[in-house]
Amino acid sequence: MKYKLLGRSGLKVSELCLGTMGFGTEAGWGADAATSFDIMDAYANAGGNFLDTANMYKLGTSEKIIGDYLSNQDRDYFVLATKYTLKDNTTNPNASGNNRKNMMRSVERSLKRLKTDFLDILYLHIWDDITPVDEVLRAMDDLIRQGKINYAAISDTPAWVVAKGNTLAELMGWSQFVALQIEYSLLARTPERELIPMAKHFGITVTPWAPLAGGALTGKYLRGEKGRIKPESNRLNERSESITKVVVDIAEELGVSPGNVALQWTRQQGFSCIPIIGATKVDQFIDNLKTIDVTLSDDQLKRLDEASAIQLGFPGDFFKEEAVRNNSFGGFYDRVEKR
Template sequence: MNYKLLGRSGLKVSELCLGTMGFGTEGGWGADAATSFAIMDAYANAGGNFLDTANVYKLGTSEKIIGDYISNHDRDYFVLATKYTLKDNVTNPNASGNNRKNMMRSVEESLKRLKTDFIDVLYLHIWDNITPIDEVLRAMDDLIKQGKITYAAISDTPAWVVAKGNTLAELMGWSQFIALQVEYSLLARTAERELIPMAKHFGMTVTPWAPLAGGALTGKYLKGDKGRIKPESNRLNARAEKITKVVMEVAAELGVSESHVALNWTRQQYFSCIPIVGATKVNQLLDNLKTVDVVLNADQMKRLSDASAIELGFPGDFFNEEAVKNNSFGGFYDRVEKR
């Protein structure tokens, strides 16, 4: 794999991120320790160095497995990202949320499970709509100064909150968020309304979770494998079926798997994007790694984008109106689009 810079930083990460939410067998599914080790071996052998986990994944087992693995490998080779926010114990009222107390406690517990002295990237996992964003950024900046984390990032949070946070951080001289993790795929494009334009403005890398929409975009559900997906899921409706059929058509044209098409649609966007690819079997990972050797042409990208297009709403659709583009601002929009 090639390497990309993560946001407005000098941190070099591989062009596919390995998602480890399935490391552990709690809940009756997932990969055991031996299989997880084999997956990380295959990923590292392909040049992958960017691992994504969270304090709550598999009740902490994901972090423990990663900790056991990297303690016997070159720790500095890996860029280790984890998250805090969601409830991970029942000992106190502050065992969840974005507050400073929970952040400090969660980081200490993650460091123990990961068997490391520092976390490369710490994500706020999900916005709690309670904690002031300046409290979050000041606490993360303190952890950076202490050497316990290296970079700050954020996930599943409204665009206005992230924008306010990065603006405050720039004003106060704190470390800014360098990455934004959100759901994004051909079946889930609503992040294009506010979140992705905001991330592009601040130079943040988008790290999409569920870029294959839980496997729906591989076509397996159209072939009869419903797996653990709920029948009412928006990954099984008529719109999803239409989009997935286009993915399958493009895959057939290129002679590649459907996952390669769906992943490359995210990778070839106009903003910095590193999809998170999960795996509970080695063969799943090995297939997804082939994505980096595939390129979609302009026509294929357009067909996929047209099939999955959403209404941006106001003001996004207003900005895209032909009358505005062609008749206002002296052709300003046309000139911007050509730059």
């Protein structure tokens, strides 16, 4: 495993992140504690150090399992990320949301479940469209100054909010968001319209969740396997099947699994990207780790891009058409290296 810098920071994280939403057996699915330990062992033995969880994953069980595991490990080796926002009790109306009160309360509870004195990364989990972004960043900066978290990050939030937040943070001397967690895969490319260009501009690392689209891109639904995806999901329609068939074809050419191809595609898109890979079975996870040894050719990338292409809409398509097709900048545009 190689290491990358997370955003505009000096924090070194492994090139694949371990997602732990499946640690725990609540809701009738997931990995028990013993299996979760085995998965974390396999990850650490491969050089992985970047763990991703949240206060509400498996009603807090995910954090508890990680806390038990880290109690017998070198805590400083691991880069531990968790999230706050979602409701984790019914004791008061501020037990959810992005507000400062909930952030402080949630962090204290996460620290206890994780059996640690500090979090390496705290994500805002989901934008609530209520709390001012300056309240969020000031509170995260206070936690950083207190030594309870090391870095601020954000997830599932509109691009304009993240951009406003990092601009305010730069102006005020607060810690900026270093990572952006969003859904991104061959079946979900809409972040290419605003979120990913914004992340590139601010030097934010993208950490995609569901890079395998809930397993759809492994080809298991083409094989007739059943899963937890609802029948009406866009991961099971004609378009998703046609994209997955291209993934499977390329996997056969390379002699690797379709999951390796789908994961590697996210890593070769020209921006800082560390996909989050989750698993509830050790063999499944070990196969995902093989992604780091895969390289897609230009032709293979082109085939995947053509199969999964989306319309960027305005202004993305407008800029592309006017500047490239009509050569509106007198050839200058083509001679400038893009970010």
